[in-house]
Amino acid sequence: AQTVTQSQPEMSVQEAETVTLSCTYDTSESDYYLFWYKQPPSRQMILVIRQEAYKQQNATENRFSVNFQKAAKSFSLKISDSQLGDAAMYFCAHISNFGNEKLTFGTGTRLTIIP
């Protein structure tokens, strides 16, 4: 079974600065997808960024980028130019590309933006 670990329960960053959220995962498969989701106080889960395991290039979406290290099974999220609206819980997630597998989530990191 896949597991996803987020070792930082809470993080904080000064507005306009850069912050990196860590995520590691455990899988025996080579073909899978990784995601970062954001959950603001409204509790709506929002997909921030996705990474395909067979692609070496790190995914980027505006101020959000990932550092995907497949051999190390690491998938960190970097948020540049942090904004107040980035304050939320961030969840890392993994899904295998084989069979009818389900999305497995980490326990989340609560990000606080300091004005």
Added chain:
Amino acid sequence: GAGVSQSPSNKVTEKGKDVELRCDPISGHTALYWYRQSLGQGLEFLIYFQGNSAPDKSGLPSDRFSAERTGGSVSTLTIQRTQQEDSAVYLCASSPGQDYGYTFGSGTRLTVV
């Protein structure tokens, strides 16, 4: 609709009562998931529907929990004889395929008193 719709958004029920939570997925999404999120915690998988395949019920915490998906669209999660530990936010998500990630609804906050 454009997104995943869940109803009700909030539900308060007395211990021992049955509750039904509804999820309307995005049209055309073949996969539908239910997750449970306790206060300040991560997401706990409950059940997964994929097309006409038998659902994956491996996450249901007890036989008081059941779910169905009618016509490959709307899903209902039923909790019988609710207990206080059932209090949580119940999230539904749908997906057209595994590589697209899931689109989540806003959840139903269930409070058992």
